[in-house]
Amino acid sequence: MLSALTLTTEREKGQREISKMGVQETWAGWGSALASAMFLWAMFGQYFSGILGDRLGVYAMKLVYLFYPYIEITFEEYTGELLRRSHAYAAVESYLSASSRSKHARRLKADYDRSGSGSGSGPGSAIILSMDDHEEVIDSFSGAKLYWSSQIAPLESHSISFYPSPPDRRFYRLSFHRRHRDLVANSYIPHVLDEGKAIGLKNRVRRLYTNNTSYDSYDFRKLGWSHVHFEHPATFETIAMDPEKKRDIVDDLIAFSRGKEFYSRVGKPWKRGYLLYGPPGTGKSTMIAAMANLLDYDVYDLELTAVKNNSALRKLLLEISGKAIIVLEDIDCSLDLSGKRKQEREKSEEEVKKIGSEENKESKVTLSGLLNFIDGLWSACGGERLVVFTTNFVEKLDPALIRRGRMDRHIELSYCDFEGFKVLARNYLGIKEHTLFEKIQRLLEERNITPADVAENLMPKKVKEVAVSVEVCLTNLIQALMESKLKSAKGEEEMLAGTVAKVVEEKESAAPSTLNDVAR
Structure with missing residues (x-):
């Protein structure tokens, strides 16, 4: 009896060892198959054309879509060859920052509430929370569940370049069931963009921009503008000017800000030019601040001497948002743009060699480039903009620069009455x-x-x-x-x-x- 029990125990041990060996052999087989697949994929990618690989990728995705019922829409932060920040991305960012949606996120980013006093920071400001990277929230719309995720991915570059590496790719991804496709495309996305734009305007901080002196239009990573919060307290009530003249200027500004349909109907870009001229100390800069406070516009202080050429000037124009005042102060001193159009002076070859290196460092913005900036084809890229020139000597300016249609209003700020x-x-x-x-x-x-x-x-x-x-x-x-x-x-x-x-x-x-x- 004892010997039979011993034989049974030994037989069970043998079976267990055999089963262990079988499991190990199975895993070894799977590992070998995976290694073989990776080797074959590497050989395929090396010796087969990219077109064939793309076609196989398309068919593979179609196969996945048969079993995966969700559709994904991506909102990139930067779009286009010039890498301008997408307005749709900004609207989605503002929409998802609303407390009713961001409260479901686990990882959040904190920032000062940018509404209220306008300073946007400080101990008295409230804190707002928004989604952090690689976070997901769930939204609902007309009975449909929608999944938003914030993603960031580094851009890989396989070529050698002397320019800095491109910035990380940021985007929002919207996922939803395919049966809600029409609802999302026709109703939900317009709702998100409209509400996000409204939230963005509500939380918007008015800013004072200046163009960077080291800006290179060929390096897309460098932004052309730097900014601080605009906190100038000037209003039209505090400006020392005749009340009737002030009332006329205020009415003109308000009519412009409400004239989108009018400008569209008459076929003109939604912009207006103001020339402020008069002796120093008569309040030209204060007038610009009062305009910005009245209309709730950003101010872009353009320093022409820091702009390399006409191409860089156009690039700066493209980066200016709507609801903006573009200011060129002391235009008569900015560049050689004053007086009548002058013919280029003839220089000998020795003079050119002598000062050539210095000229390369100076701005090459021309009068023609500035005129195109004001009212050329490029000026129609964007809307709701005021262009303001200031000068102490209006008689020195080229008539082509300040004619009606470019500088629509000529406002003299004279001595105190x-x-x-x-x-x-x-x-x-x-x-x-x-x-x-x-x-x-x-x-x-x-x-x-x-x-x-x-x-x-x-x-x-x-x-x-x-x-x-x-x-x-x-x-x-x-x-x-x-x-x-x-x-x-x-x-x-x-x-x-x-x-x-x-x-x-x-x-x-x-x-x-x-x-x-x-x-x-």
């Missing part, structure tokens, strides 16, 4: 009437003084003693006006004396030649 003074007195001193106002009005009618000089004299020096500060500030302004008159009179006397001396000198120089003619 009494109406402008009353605005500044209300802003700086908090007063509407004073016994010295009559004297100041009489002096302002006789003398030229800029609003900046008036504001400096009205700046209270003693905040605690307001009443005394008002009296002192108004007295200082009267003194400044009196000194301004003396300086003007002195300048006129010097100018008259110089003119007389010049006439006398011309007569004296002409006298000898006349005598010589008589002698002959």
